[in-house]
Amino acid sequence: MDSQERDALQALLEKQQEAARMRPVPTVEERKDTLLRLKQMLLDHEAAFIAALVSDMRRPAFEAYSFEIALLLNEIEHVCGSLNKWTKAARSRPFKFGYMETIRTHRSPYGSVLIISPWNYPLQLALMPAIGAIAAGNRCVIKPSEYAPATGELLQQTIGQTFPPEVLTVVTGDAQTSRLLTSLPFDLIFFTGSQATGKAVSQQAAAQLTPVVMELGGKNACIMDASGYSPKAVREVVWGKFLNAGQTCIAPDTLFVHESVYEKTLAEIGSALNEFYGERPYESKDYARICHAGHFQKLQQLIEQGSIRFGGAIQAEDLFIAPTVLTDIPPGSSILGEEIFGPILPVIPYRDLEVLFEQRAVQRDALVAYLFSQDKEQIKRVQAYMRSTTVSVNQVIHHGANPRVAFGGVGRSGHGSYHGRAGFLAFSYAKTDYRAHRYLHVSDKFPPYSEQDLSIVRRFRKWLL
Known part of the structure; x- marks a missing residue:
């Protein structure tokens, strides 16, 4: 066959x-x-x-x-x-x-x-x-x-x-x-x-x-510093994360929150989840399911790697996993190193951005990096640190819908870009039609060469070659 x-x-x-x-x-x-x-x-x-x-x-x-x-x-x-x-x-x-x-x-x-x-x-x-x-x-x-x-x-x-x-x-x-x-x-x-x-x-x-x-996707970090916190910002993150039950390659994978606004952020996440999907998300008509059983089983194992702050409900026969927020995840847990690609949001407090980078908690070459901040210096630092082809400030997901923004990866998140003109370029190559029109025969370019020929080339190289 x-x-x-x-x-x-x-x-x-x-x-x-x-x-x-x-x-x-x-x-x-x-x-x-x-x-x-x-x-x-x-x-x-x-x-x-x-x-x-x-x-x-x-x-x-x-x-x-x-x-x-x-x-x-x-x-x-x-x-x-x-x-x-x-x-x-x-x-x-x-x-x-x-x-x-x-x-x-x-x-x-x-x-x-x-x-x-x-x-x-x-x-x-x-x-x-x-x-x-x-x-x-x-x-x-x-x-x-x-x-x-x-x-x-x-x-x-x-x-x-x-x-x-x-x-x-x-x-x-x-x-x-x-x-x-x-x-x-x-x-x-x-x-x-x-x-x-x-x-x-x-x-x-x-x-x-x-x-x-x-x-190829990747672990898209989402960083929220103290200046970037607001209820509206948290709603953006929750929406982007749990869209399509988290099965979006540019969804925020892990949320890093400055410790000064950590508890406020968690409380706001809970409010947004309840507003979006109700107290029983299983009954919500606005919440998707996991695509297939193999992926469902992987996600079920990841949920067990932290403390469940919100969600955690599972209906295996319907491939349903509730929007879930995890905290207190032990260092070395696989959920911190592999792409989640599902409705599980680890929320991790941090004190200093440089320490976060030194610990390599943020994947530099993820498909996209998200930052919620009003601090220009913090924004510049994140933009400089990331290798991702897109660093998105104060919004999630929307850049992927804009045909004027090249969509692609680098390193572990892939190579090459598409959407709009980037797609036209990705699926074509540069082709050159070259023609020379002679008006004077130059015999000195042919061997045997003399020291005088070399001297002429050195002096007039821009016009000869």
């Missing part, structure tokens, strides 16, 4: 690559037409996609629309409005001694791109990179997560009805299907997921010399 599946996937890739060879660079208008058809597909099937997201993760319809469909519609509109500018070639005509250069640099598509998307935002994280890939002129194969089957199957059906497979197609299957796909010679792979799986994808891609863009 594996050989039959591999042959089918190989044939699909060859079909896309042959189409790319026959028409390597679609026109800007053709790319816009593809994107607008994708937009219309989302609009036509909006209700069905919301229902699929609710089925897969019990997502509230508000969250399903806001953080999946609306983001994609905004991205398409932004890209279509900017594509003419992005695709415009840069030209220069410098003069040299004996000749004039004509240099034209533009962006060229890779060809056929494989997109492997995760389960936490199964629609947005499948199509958001595809938008950038199409804008750059590529053809795409999307492999959605098997842990969001309703969304994956609907995506396969609707894209299959809208696009020919040599332009855009969806392949469903399990981890074995993903391994077969990553073993094929795609022209670029875009992967969103865990660090462990990302390493495996990189190893397989390396065998084909295939470039890879990785979005």
